[in-house]
Amino acid sequence: MNDKRPDHPAGETPDAATVPPILDLRIEKLVTGGTGLARHEGQAVFVPLTAPGDDVRVEIVERKKGFLRASLTELVTPGAGRREAPCPHYGECGGCDLQHLDDTHQAAGKRDIVVDCFSRLGKLDVADLVEGPAPDAPLGYRNRIRLFASPAGFYGMMRRGTHDVVPLDACLLMPEAFNRDILPWLRFLPPVEQVVVRLDGQGGWLVSIFGQPARMKIMKKILAALPAGEPPAPGCVGLLYNNLPLWGRDHLVYEVAGHKYRVGAQSFFQGNLAATEDAVATVRAWLDEVATGDLFCDLFCGVGLFSLALADRFVQVIAVEVDRNACRDAANNFARAEAAGRRVALHEGPVTRILARDDLAAPEAWASATVLVDPPRAGLGRNGVKALLARRPRHLVYMSCDPATLARDTAGFAEGGYALRKLKVMDFFPQTAHIECLALLERTDP
Numbered sequence: 001m002n003d004k005r006p007d008h009p010a011g012e013t014p015d016a017a018t019v020p021p022i023l024d025l026r027i028e029k030l031v032t033g034g035t036g037l038a039r040h041e042g043q044a045v046f047v048p049l050t051a052p053g054d055d056v057r058v059e060i061v062e063r064k065k066g067f068l069r070a071s072l073t074e075l076v077t078p079g080a081g082r083r084e085a086p087c088p089h090y091g092e093c094g095g096c097d098l099q100h101l102d103d104t105h106q107a108a109g110k111r112d113i114v115v116d117c118f119s120r121l122g123k124l125d126v127a128d129l130v131e132g133p134a135p136d137a138p139l140g141y142r143n144r145i146r147l148f149a150s151p152a153g154f155y156g157m158m159r160r161g162t163h164d165v166v167p168l169d170a171c172l173l174m175p176e177a178f179n180r181d182i183l184p185w186l187r188f189l190p191p192v193e194q195v196v197v198r199l200d201g202q203g204g205w206l207v208s209i210f211g212q213p214a215r216m217k218i219m220k221k222i223l224a225a226l227p228a229g230e231p232p233a234p235g236c237v238g239l240l241y242n243n244l245p246l247w248g249r250d251h252l253v254y255e256v257a258g259h260k261y262r263v264g265a266q267s268f269f270q271g272n273l274a275a276t277e278d279a280v281a282t283v284r285a286w287l288d289e290v291a292t293g294d295l296f297c298d299l300f301c302g303v304g305l306f307s308l309a310l311a312d313r314f315v316q317v318i319a320v321e322v323d324r325n326a327c328r329d330a331a332n333n334f335a336r337a338e339a340a341g342r343r344v345a346l347h348e349g350p351v352t353r354i355l356a357r358d359d360l361a362a363p364e365a366w367a368s369a370t371v372l373v374d375p376p377r378a379g380l381g382r383n384g385v386k387a388l389l390a391r392r393p394r395h396l397v398y399m400s401c402d403p404a405t406l407a408r409d410t411a412g413f414a415e416g417g418y419a420l421r422k423l424k425v426m427d428f429f430p431q432t433a434h435i436e437c438l439a440l441l442e443r444t445d446p
Helices: 103-121 176-186 215-224 273-288 305-309 324-336 351-355 381-391 403-415
Strands: 022-026 029-031 035-040 043-047 055-064 067-077 144-149 155-158 165-167 194-199 205-210 236-241 244-248 251-256 259-264 295-299 316-321 344-348 370-373 395-400 418-426 436-443
Touching (some): 022 067, 035 055, 043 055, 176 205, 205 251, 236 251, 273 305, 305 324, 324 344, 381 403, 395 403, 403 418
Parallel strands (some): 316 344
Antiparallel strands (some): 022 055, 144 155, 155 165, 236 244
8 A cells, every 4th residue: 555645735635746657556446437446645546447445556647637547557455356357358358347346246336336426416315225236147148249440350349548459259248149150250351440230139130331432342242142042141131331231131120028129220229138128127117116197208219119118008108219210210110019009109309399399298198197218328418307397297217328417317306306216227238337227206296
């Protein structure tokens, strides 16, 4: 430990410029992004690839007013829960952040991050309310990956903190079929810049290739040489180049909660199908415990995941999405879902603008309505919270991929007369710092 006595007045932190380049520190906890937090004479020092309880030697790599960033140079004494990372690329590849922690300590670290975000940013104590996460299938769970090409001819992930490419022999977060069949096939492609592979969980996969337009001619020749009806590779159902379909389909079909979802190559869908099933089941169970009205409003609905999965509980379903590609997929999914789909009215446009419309639903329907929001990482923000408070639905279900913005928005709802009833941390992405949460809020006035 660094026992150098501070040479600055009590209560003040040292000037970043005066801090030595090499420090011995103890890691206190994990913070948002999966980075370890230590302190040097009261000043925060952020160190990736460390764990709570680690005694480490670090090198300062960035000096900012109020905090420092450092790289790990030596693990002096490991903290509890540290392990050898299962992936040989870990530490170089920027795809994972927490493989050096066992599953139990990863889950505990993510839970603590959520509690801390709500305490600092939402001024809410949720320590006794929060559930989870309970990691399931910590490897091989992803159904989507973006790989980058190197001038040397291999594919891989970006090296941590750089734009260099780390060549991958395998990605342990992907199913074995990807590592065994798809990744070797990619190496035979003409040189391109990026590839995105999506798997449907049923043996099919879609590949989107991005590169110089001139290379498209080479791809067309390769595809034209295939025997009639033969895919470019086993299991491939479609190939696109710069988002233009060259062979097969431009979409996959996923099955979640008993419904089928068409998802185009440019539309978002969750990257962990088992966790997605769990999220839908969790929301359904929560709604079983409360009195829900006839109206369900699914904001940021994407391709219609929750709209279809929960439509049977409601008389009227309003789905809102701003992305045109996702709207096209959602409309297709609702049309094919027959009875459930006929309950859904799809609206394309920004959430705040659509919510301001007077013709969405009868005013009295909102008083008992349930609204589910699944916004991007930026959250709802002040305008989104304000728009929902103007409607004052009975229940709000908030699915979030950033606990910081969830905590901020929850505080806004609390000021507007809503109470946080349930909070669940879901590990959609084990081995990484990504944290998904589900929250249930209830209007407190009659």
